[in-house]
Amino acid sequence: MTDLAAPADYVAPDQNDPAVRAVQEDRLRAVWQPPSGWFFRWTDVNNNRVGVWYTLTAFAFMLFAGVLALIMRAQLAVPENDLVTANTFNQLFTLHGSTMMFLFAVPMFEAVSIILLPQLLGARDLPFPRLSAFGYWSFLIGGVFVTGSIFFNAAPDGGWFMYPPLTTRTDLSGLGADIWMLGLSFIEVSSVAAAVELIVGVLKCRPPGMRLNLMPLYAWYILVVAVMILFAFPPLIAGDVLFEMERLLDWPFFDAARGGDPLLWQHLFWIFGHPEVYIVFLPSIALFAMLIPTFAQRHLLGYPWIVLAAVGTAFLSFGLWVHHMFATGLPKISLAFFSAASEAVAIPTGIQVFAFIATLWAGRVIWSTPLLYAVGSIAIFTIGGLTGVMVAIAPFDWQAHDTYFVVAHLHYVLIGGTLLPLFAGLYYYWPLVTGKKLSDRIGRTAFWVMFAGANLAFFPMHLSGLEGMPRRVFTYPAELGIGGLNMASTLGGFLFAAGVLLVCIDMALSPTRAKSPRNPWNAGTLEWLAHPDDEDWGIRSVPLVTSRYPIWDQPGFVDRVDQGRFFLPDAEEGRRETIITSVIDARPIQVARLGMPSVIPMITAVALGSVFILTTYHLYWWALAGAVATLAAVLTWLWTTAEIPEKPCKPIGHGLVVPLYLSGPSASGWWAMFITMMADATAFSGLLFGYYFFWTVHPDWPPPGHAGPGRFWPLVALALTIASWAATVGARELNVRGAVAAARVLLGVALLASLASIAAGLAGPWTSGLVPSAHSYPAIVWTLAIWTTAHAGIAAICQGYTLARSLAGRMTPEYDADLRNITVFLHFLLATAVATYLTIGLFPELRA
Amino acid sequence: MRRLVERIRRLSVSLWTLIVPPTVWAGHFLFSYLWAALNCAKAGRFATFPTLYVAGTVLALLLIAAAGAIATVQANTPGDPPPHEQSTDLDRLRFLAVATQLLAVLSAIGVVFTATPVAFLTDCR
Structure with a gap:
């Protein structure tokens, strides 16, 4: 479209000259300066801040949901206990499950990815920083709305899967059902927003040279998981639409008396719900794929096998949903299809675990705290996986369905597959974010306390389930003979909580500790370019990558990045910029101008949140006003995007001149539209x-x-x-x-x-x-x-x-x-x- | 034969070709679900010999085998010695081809797993 050439009077900067470098650094620092002031500091959009807010908020929701679980365990410690009423207990388990899934596990993956992804890809930021900020504020508002309801005795109480007709009949369930449906729909919007951001980030913001075969495995997993979100969340959004139409307007989608069918909800919920399990599991495995090579001090073995496992799991996970519905009377032949797919998914899952074990076997293992968490969580996850293979067989499931056996299975899977891996990631990446290591002594103690606690809490549940203890009961008779098993579970639950408390204490002590050296684990991937006294610009210059572990393999790599000897070492025009590259081979095709700090994402989130919250209380006119405000905010926001640059192209170093504007299928905005519409089309389907x-x-x-x-x-x-x-x-x-x-x-x-x-x-x-x-x-x-x-x-x-x-x-x-x-x-x-x-x-x- | 191999190696490879085998699995799975739903829930009967189902399964397996065969030829493109971890066109091709090949194996297993019940169950019960 334009003649790509530097201006005639352009002189490439001399990166050997420290004075030139200092001027460049001043300009970068000025451009990436965070906003200040008690309010305006919250209008920042830089991934290193938004990602940290996001992570801390998700962590806080996890602690909240954990406390709910402790209250439940206290109630179940002895038979016929009356610590809480049945009604409160219903709210406790519903909110525990919903919060852990919607406000902790999924957002935590997005939050961590928003922090890590630009670092892993040597990008200054993700392609749509304001979208990340919008996602965060939506998440915060929706999350507080849903969790806060329990303090008004108005929390949802129909179980985290909200089966109708219990939840759609307004005489059987109160406002809680609307709060769940509308509050979490709002959070699903923020999840889809994050998915768009992460997919475009992985595909378009890689550094030059980082072809698909050199991508860090974390980025592969993020790509796969974000695509799964696109296809998994929209069916639930469709279900939410039908559900609220029934609750608010009496349209009988799930009412059998008027031609509806409660099973339709179960289908739509579990088409979301089962992939969801893998959506929260794969990012944790992705953390392993980063930390295991570091502590084995060698390249990960079987790179294509891991990609196979990630992609294969993603596909197969969409063929499992009916295994949550084995007891609903569907034709047996249908059950058999889903049972077969449920068994097949064990294959790719196993391949990943074997690839990790092989890497450790072939390397020189450093037994660090993060690795301890990783190995321990694989052990716990494997037990959950094995009981998963058991309940995937329909005749066994008919026996175990809706008993504590299933509770034991899902907690082994989620603690081993999501929670403990995140603690591994916490210990591994804490120095990346804060510049300081956490304590090995406290970390290891906490690990063993949690490991013992998790097994003590959840192993006995297998037995109490097989003895006949149903899920979601607020108490049980002494004659059932499961008092001892429940007491053990309660003790284990509190022991586990003590371990989490130790981790919190460790984090709280962090500000008192000295900074650790740069790249304290001697890792080989790009994110460890981060400096303990980090600047806000992300990366000093965008590197040319020719290896999967550039810090290990490319001579003088760190110095060359630091001295701005790679691409885009400056911000001459005073704009936040990052390099956009082609999808397959990561050739530089554009310098994208990124959004600056703005209050607009926050305003849009508040306006959109008001639509959902006001609808909950049947304030339809006010909700309509909120919708108009949302539209106005979105249009104002959009108007500033896709601006026409002051010049067609700019030099980025090493003789490369790339355009400042792209349109059509090579542009990141086009991809964002395409991806959003894929989600929309899935909801429609x-x-x-x-x-x-x-x-x-x-x-x-x-x-x-x-x-x-x-x-x-x-x-x-x-x-x-x-x-x-x-x-x-x-x-x-x-x-x-x-x-x-x-x-x-x-x-x-x-x-x-x-x-x-x-x-x-x-x-x-x-x-x-x-x-x-x-x-x-x-x-x-x-x-x-x-x-x-x-x-x-x-x-x-x-x-x-x-x-x-x-x-x-x-x-x-x-x-x-x-x-x-x-x-x-x-x-x-x-x-x-x-x-x-x-x-x-x-x-x-x-x-x- | 050599000409065919050369032509196959020149076929373009992308993220879209990578997901051909699992997409065929997904298509077959959806087909299985719909076939069972229409036969059992709607019509309330099970064909004496599920001709349509067998044909669909064979077609799915043939498609997966074709994708796998193309990927195998591409994965065996001669060139530099392993490990194939360089930032070159060839190594990128090899990587995508190997991953496609592996996905073809997994997808074929998936299709066979899914189809097995039809061979054993003779009615909708």
């Missing part, structure tokens, strides 16, 4: 699944007597959506050829077509008088129509926004990222409209 699920399980559905929305209006709506799509694509093509005026006209036409398609899409169910509260059929038809027309509304906003950008001179034939990005949205809208309107318009006619 969850709703569509609902339609066909009802059709499958009912002998005649749509039911006789319920006319559909007819053919006419759905087909008109489809035609209008096609017109909107075609006009947008046409506008893109005309714009790039310089026909700006014609492109603007087409964008206007597209906008009108989008608006008209909303009216036509709703006219079908409206004119045929479909009453959504009457039956599941009209309810799901309305839901599909509303979903699709809401997306048409967003398309109209996109088209109007792009038209405004064009008129304001912020989008031109050469700089057309906005138009290319909204075209991606339109492609997905088209697919959604085709699926919706053909289903609701034609499908009922096709049934025999």
